[in-house]
Amino acid sequence: MPKRLINLTVNGEAYEVAVEPWWSLLYTVREELGLTGSKEGCGTGDCGACSMLVDGRLVTSCIMLAVEADGCQVTTIEGLATDGNLHPVQQAFVEKGAVQCGYCIPGMVMAAYDLLRRNPNPTLEEVRLGLAGNLCRCTGYAKIYEAVLAAAERMRGD
């Protein structure tokens, strides 16, 4: 059976890509579009390292079939910086040193970005819940929470 052509708009750019029906969105974005910022951790939707926005919703792209995202708007970690400037969430992660091995960070940043769009002034508990679908096996959560709260403050312009 020939591959199937699907349309994806990724970080504002339109792609037509030929996929097998059993390819995940994560695999397609990494291997076919070359956007390797999103990571595969568990591959079963538990760890959140592959988090992306699909039509404005945060999803674990390792368990979303690419064919299921046909026609969708996708935002990956590569889409957050503008004109070479890091997004405030990314900048806060750098400044707070909220990174150890770094593998979970693209997903953490996407989840934080999504949380702050929905809730610009979260409490620590809300940050913890907002990132509950993202695991850091270095267990460096404290600085990650600090970074998200700092980014929230900066984005509100307090």
Added chain:
Amino acid sequence: MRPFAHFSPKSLDEALDTFRREGEGGRPIAGGTDLVVQLKEGGHKFPYPRYLVSLRRLPELKVLEWREGEGLRLGAGLTMSEVVESALVRERYPALVDGAGIVGSLQTMNMATIGGNACNAAPSADTAPPLLALEARARVVGPEGERVLPVEQFWLGPGRTVLRPGELLVEFLLPPPAPRSAAVYRRHTPRKQMDIAVVGVAVAVELDGDGRTLKRARIALGAVAPTPIRARRAEAALEGQAPTPEAIARAAALAREEATPISDVRGSAAFRRHLVEVVTERLLHEAIERARRG
């Protein structure tokens, strides 16, 4: 994942036609949060499918409609997030929000559907006890037409439902909430998110006009039997009674007896039975209090 074909119909009729045309070996895919993981694991819970039929673009499965006197039509294809965010559901069926709002992570809730949660038929499904306690009915459409059945009859065992090949769960029908009624769902888990119920309990109560007796009580239990179940003896012990602490405690003890849990990594059978009693008792108090406040 091993190969399979994939179809993206744009209507319920087209989806049913696809199953008819392609024949055996097909499975529907909604949010995919259970199914894709099962496919990656090799599909040992069921024969590996030859083809998938996507339900994502079927408008019939996205219905969310309230009719005065009839109740709510809740499309099976609504995601947990869509259910949670619905003002209609929040206002009239908060117990459903209790269940839909704790499935997996936010990412899971953005993908997983309320129909998929039922069709995956895990005994621990968080939306099952609220649907049971609210006495939802399921509308199922297939090659031989349509049938509507109480959700209580929908599950046959772990991973098994009454759906026949080529049949699809289209929507749930929920009766309108009665005056002086309230319903609530709670589960016991060590974690707040990304966990599966050790025990889940939903309670729905209706008080009579003067608020002194329980006109109706519904108690549904998750993760303590091969399917989500109603605790009917506990319900019967409450109906027509004054909702005293003693009556509530007796009903909770009966619910414990009706549970037939297994021991697994999440908890022993004895612990689960204990939890059924404790959580049922707490929720009955809470639901009765809410029903009184109206």
